[in-house]
Amino acid sequence: MAENYLFFAENANNDQDKDAIMFPRSKFLGAVSTAVTTLEFFFNDRANAAANDDVSCTITSGLHSTVCDKFASLANGNRNNTNNFTVIKDLNDGLPSNEGPISATGISEISAMTITTS
Amino acid sequence: METYLYFRKFRPATFLSTQGSATNALNTITVATLCGTDDIDSVTEIASLIVTPADAGNSAIGSAYTHPGAGLPLTLSIANGAVKSVANGVITLNTSSEDSDSGYTLEDEDTILVTLQQGLETSFMYPVSSLTGIEATATGQTTLRFKSLKNNGTDDVVIIEHTDGKYENIVNGINAIVNGRNHGGIVTVIDGSGGNTVVSKELGGLGIDGLKYTPESGY
Numbered sequence: 001m002a003e004n005y006l007f008f009a010e011n012a013n014n015d016q017d018k019d020a021i022m023f024p025r026s027k028f029l030g031a032v033s034t035a036v037t038t039l040e041f042f043f044n045d046r047a048n049a050a051a052n053d054d055v056s057c058t059i060t061s062g063l064h065s066t067v068c069d070k071f072a073s074l075a076n077g078n079r080n081n082t083n084n085f086t087v088i089k090d091l092n093d094g095l096p097s098n099e100g101p102i103s104a105t106g107i108s109e110i111s112a113m114t115i116t117t118s
Numbered sequence: 119m120e121t122y123l124y125f126r127k128f129r130p131a132t133f134l135s136t137q138g139s140a141t142n143a144l145n146t147i148t149v150a151t152l153c154g155t156d157d158i159d160s161v162t163e164i165a166s167l168i169v170t171p172a173d174a175g176n177s178a179i180g181s182a183y184t185h186p187g188a189g190l191p192l193t194l195s196i197a198n199g200a201v202k203s204v205a206n207g208v209i210t211l212n213t214s215s216e217d218s219d220s221g222y223t224l225e226d227e228d229t230i231l232v233t234l235q236q237g238l239e240t241s242f243m244y245p246v247s248s249l250t251g252i253e254a255t256a257t258g259q260t261t262l263r264f265k266s267l268k269n270n271g272t273d274d275v276v277i278i279e280h281t282d283g284k285y286e287n288i289v290n291g292i293n294a295i296v297n298g299r300n301h302g303g304i305v306t307v308i309d310g311s312g313g314n315t316v317v318s319k320e321l322g323g324l325g326i327d328g329l330k331y332t333p334e335s336g337y
Binding site: 025026028029030031032033034035036040042044045050051052054061062064065068069071072073075076 | 119120122124126162165235236237238239240241242243244245247248264265266267268269270274303304306309333
């Protein structure tokens with residue numbers, strides 16, 4: 001079975017540390033609400049350091065279940081012989097003109113994010 | 119396909135506290151009957167606080183407020199400091215001397231309507247691959263352990279309270295969720311929000327009335 005890869009990108013440019021990140025689905029550990037408009041996704045640390053990596057997302061108020069549902073659907077969306085690059089959310093709006101985010105798809109309830117890696 | 123297990127704590131939609139004395143600590147949002155054994159400990163779970171004063175004579179209110187008159191509602195500003203602390207299901211407000219603009223010194227027979235919302239660790243989701251074990255930890259209590267989100271050294275723990283003697287039914291139900299053909303995406307295992315308990319059909323009839331979440335560390 002091909003692995004599905006989950007892509008996150010903050011707004012502005014994807015040209016600096018923690019602007020964007022991609023994890024294989026198998027590294028996903030879980031998600032937890034941290035406030036009425038925030039949901040934090042955790043992944044095994046890429047560098048095998050002590051603390052795991054996380055992406056804290058600003059979401060539409062109270063829609064944690066909806067976002068979790070959509071995340072699960074996207075994460076499970078892989079199929080053999082297809083492109084398994086899966087955009088969870090791409091907020092990059094700093095590309096040159098005539099270019100845009102990798103995909104406008106993704107979870108519409110996510111409006112901002114902070115990527116934290118160890 | 120991976121199955122994802124979604125949980126949401128037991129919480130009432132609202133809670134009405136009628137002050138029996140002039141104290142700024144509201145009545146306890148009882149953990150056993152209203153919160154499914156997991157206390158409210160974070161201000162992030164409070165959506166709004168509406169005070170209805172018993173009389174019009176209280177001048178010990180923050181400068182940001184205008185007294186609404188006896189029996190009329192006044193919404194307190196959580197963002198600006200109305201809440202002093204939240205611990206063990208007890209919300210304590212700042213008095214007007216502790217927070218001069220958004221504090222409110224309560225009087226006997228004032229009522230406070232608390233509306234709750236999703237907040238810190240109110241809901242959580244784990245992939246089945248993070249589940250490391252299910253153990254009977256007490257009579258009527260089963261504990262699920264997951265790989266920790268933060269990787270700080272200990273497991274994340276989810277305790278389910280249920281009818282005595284139903285441990286095997288709980289593990290059978292979890293097994294059915296994980297290996298059943300009905301799922302393959304997200305499964306709401308337990309959702310106790312809004313005063314209504316919703317459990318996955320595989321766990322139905324087991325008297326589930328509590329859910330306690332203990333991740334290895336706060337956020």
